[in-house]
Amino acid sequence: MSGVLIGIGVGPGDPQLITVKGRDALLGADAVFVPVSVTSTPDEPGYAERVVLAHVPHATPITRLEFELDEAAREASWRTAALAVAEVVAAGRTAAFATIGDPNVYSTFTYLAAEVRALVPDVEVQTVPGITAMQDLASRSGTVLVEHEEALTLLPMTAGLEVVRDVLRGGNTLVLYKGGRQLPEIHAALAAAGASDRAVFGARLGLADQDVRDHLPSEPAPYLSTIIVTPERKPTS
Structure with missing residues (x-):
């Protein structure tokens, strides 16, 4: 009988x-996997790994899985990455995959789980929800x-400016994730819509060098950036 793969949302970056x-799911797993970008600095822990290291004893195996951002x-x-995880669950053990935010919101875990299922069809896949960047910001x-x-x-910044403009015209809350390189274009779109004064920005949330602003930068930002644009609201008395 195959084991269990658990996608665990560890929040935006703050270990707390x-x-x-x-x-508890991390502590109960036989092996813990964390994602890193192939462009990451060697030996520098990623967002998810930093949280894991704050809670999991060093005796528990923590394996980095490299993922490409290039399509x-x-x-x-x-x-x-799935090959490494499949080896654990095929042996009837529990593998935990730590992902920032929530494992069901724009998460690498979705794709990893599909690949593991293809290799080990009877694997049991579970998820543990996590606090998202928009909640933290x-x-x-x-x-x-x-x-x-x-x-x-909720949209990725790569969704296209016309989609962003449509949401802004709708008069509801807009949250943009990922793709900080698009920030100059997003900045211009919000200015054109008269929404710049209703935007907040956050990057590297929960880390020592976090960047939280009550306005939108006009220059490119880190990939894992978050923007919240609220609708015009009547003042409450």
Whole structure:
């Protein structure tokens, strides 16, 4: 009988923002895997690994899985990573994959789990939800995400400016993830829509060098950046 693969959301970066259930799942796993970008500095822990190291004893094996951001090589990196995880679950053991934010929101875990299922069809896949970057940024910036009948749209910054403009015209809350290189174009779109004064920005949330601003930078930002744009609201008495 095959084992279990658990995708664990460890929050945006602050080790204190992992849930008790997430921490317990990490401690109970036979092997813990963490994602790193192929462009990362060697021996420098990534966002998820920093959280794991704060909670998991060093005796527990922690394995880095390299993932490509480049679209042409992305699927091959998923398959390579899945081979390492499949070895654990095929032996009937529990493998934990730590991912920043939530494992069901724009997470590498989704693709990893699909590849592991292809290799070990009877693997049991579970997830533990995590606090997302938009929740963390809202808290740090004092921003109310939604109220009354407002809707919230979550998009990657790479979705395209026309999609962003459509959401802004709709008068609801817009959250943008990932793709900080697009920030100058996003900045211009918000300015054109008259929404610049309703935007907050965050990058490297929970780390010592976090960057939280009550305005949107006009220069490119780190890939893992978050923008919240709230609708125009009537002042409350």
